[in-house]
Amino acid sequence: MQAWRVHRNGEPGEVMRLEEVERPTPGPGQVLLKVRATNINFPDALLCRGQYQVRPPLPFTPGVEICGETEDGRRVIATPALPYGGFAEYVVADEAALLPAPDALDDAEAAALHIGYQTGVFGLHRRAALQEGETLLVHAAAGGVGSAAVQLGKAAGARVIGVVGGAGKAAVARELGCDLVIDRHEDDIVAAVKDATGGRGADVVFDPVGGDAYTKSAKCVAFEGRIVIVGFAGGDIPAPALNHALVKNYSIMGLHWGLYNQKDPAAVLRCHETLTAYAAKGLIKPLISDRVAFGDAAAAVQRVADGTTTGRLVVLPEGAVR
Template sequence: MQAWRVHENGEPGEVMRLDDVPEPEAGPGQLKLRVRAANINFPDALLCRGQYQVRPRLPFTPGVEVCGETADGRRVIATPALPDGGFAEYVVVDEAAVLPAPDALDDAEAAALHIGYQTGWFGLHRRANLRAGETLLVHAAAGGVGSAAVQLGKAAGARVIGVVGGPEKAAVARELGCDLVIDRRTEDIVAAVKEFTGGKGADVVYDPVGGDAFAKSVKCVAFEGRIVVVGFASGDIPSAALNHALVKNYAILGLHWGLYAAKDPASIARCHEELTKLAEQGVVRPLVSERVPFAQAAQAVQRVADGRSTGRIVVLPAAPEGLEGPGAPEAREAAAGAEGAAR
C-alpha cells in the first residue's frame, strides 16, 4: 500500500514522501480500516516540523483523524495511533475507541467531525459552561477548530463574535452564522467587542491561537468571563498575568481534549452521541473547504501549516466501489477535478 511518511523534520511540503509500505495487520483489540477520508489538523503540520508535544520516531505517517471502512462494511471514525497515522490507504486502530460515522455526513465531513468538534464541545460546555444568551468570542473563526466552535456556540443559543484575518475569511465566518465578524487586520478587536456587548465584554472566549489573540482577549472578557485556551496556532505561548485575572474576576481554563481518553473515556462516546444528533438535525456540519486526492496530501498539509486554508482540508484515498457514504460521488468528482488540474 501507499502511505505518506516523514523521514526528517521540516516543512510538510518538503519532508512528506509517498512511500510503498506493507499493509498493517491488526493485533488483539485492534481493527484494520481502509481509509476513506483523512482530515488534516494543524498538529499534523507541527508533527512534520517536530514542534508538537508528541514526537513520534522517524519515519512516521501523519494524519490523526480518519473516516474508515471496517472489514464488515461499517463506516467509522477513528484516531490512528502514531507513528502510523491516517495519510495511508490502510490503518490499524484501537477497536474500543472507534465510533460510528454519522449517516448525515459524507466521508470527508465525518473525518472532520471528531477532534475539532469534540474539542469545541468539551471546551464550551464542560469547561466554560456556556449558556444560552451569553456572548462567545471565537478566534480564528473561519479555521477548522474555530468554525466548529462557532457552530456549537450557535447551537447552544449564544451570540457569537468571530475574529478572522482578511476579507475572504470574514465572508466564511458570516456564512457560518457569526453575529459579528471582526477582521483583526483592519479592526480593533477590543473596541469592537465592547461596542457589540454594550461595554460588558465576552462571557466566553475560545482561543486556539494564543499570542496577541490572548492579549486582546483579556482586555475584552466580561466579569466572571471564561477564557478557554485550546492551542497556540500563532506559535506564541502567552504568559498570563494572574493579578489581572484576579482584579477583573475572570477564569483561564485549559482544554486538552486528548486527556479525556485516558481520564474519562465514556465522556467521549457521550459527546459523539450529542454531535451525531446535531449533525442529523443539520445544526452542525464540518466546513470542508477542499477535498484533495491522495497524491496532493503534502501540499495540502503545507497550506494548513501556512494558514492559507479555511475550514477543513480532507484527503480522499480512492473508496472501494460500492462502499461510498453520503455525498461520496460528489466528493470523488471534486477530487478527480483537482487531480486533473494538477497534471
C-alpha cells in the same frame, strides 16, 4: 499499499514522501481500517516539524483523524495509532475507540467531525459552561476548530462574535452564522467587542491562536468570563498576568481534548452521540473548503501549516475527488 511518510522533521511540503510500504498489522485490541477520508489537522503539521506533544519514531505517517471502513463494512471515525497515521491507504486503530460515522455526513465531513467538534463541546460546555444568551468570542472563526466552535455556539443559543484575518475569511465566518465578524487586520478587536456588548465584554472566549489573540481577549473578557485555551496556532505561547485575572474576576482554562480519551472515554462517547444528533438536525456540518486527492496530501498539509486555509481540507483516495 501507499503511505506518506516522514523520515526527518521539517516543513510538511518538504519532508512528507509518498512511498510503497507494507500494510500495518493490528496489535492486541486493534483493527485494520481502509481509509475513506483523512482530515488535516494543525497537529499534523506539528508532527512533521517535531513540535507536537507526541513524537512518534521516525519514519512515521502523519494523519490523526480519519473516516474509515472496517473489514466487515462498517463506516467509522477513528484516530489512527501512530506511527501509522491517516495519510495512507490502510491504518490500525484501537477497536474500543471506534465511533460510528453519522449517516447525515459524507466521508469527508465525517472525517472532520471528531477532534474539532469534540474540542468545541468539551471546551465550551464542560469547561466554560456556556449558557444560552451569553456572548462567545471565537478566534480564527473561519478555521477548522474555530468554525466548529461557531456552529456549536449558535446551537447553544449564544451570540457569537468571530475574529478572522482578511475579507475572504470574514465572508466565511458570516456564512457560518457569526452575529458579528471582526477582521483583525482592519478592526480594533477590544473596542469592537466592548462596543458590541455595551461595555460588558465576552462571557466566553475560545482561543486556538494564542499570542496577541490571548492578550486582546484578556482586555475584553467580561466579569466572571472564561477564556478557554485550546492551542497556539499563532506560534506564540502567552504568559498571562495572573494579577489581571484576579482584579477582573475571570478564569483561564486549558483544554487538551486528547486527555479525555485516557481519563474519561465514556464522556467522549456521550459527546459523539450529541454531535451525531446535532448533525442529523442540521445544527452542525463540518465546513469542507477543499477535497484533496491523495497524491496532493503533502502540499495540502503545508497549506494548513501556513494558515492560508478556511474550514477543513480533507484528503480522499485517488479517484474519489470529483
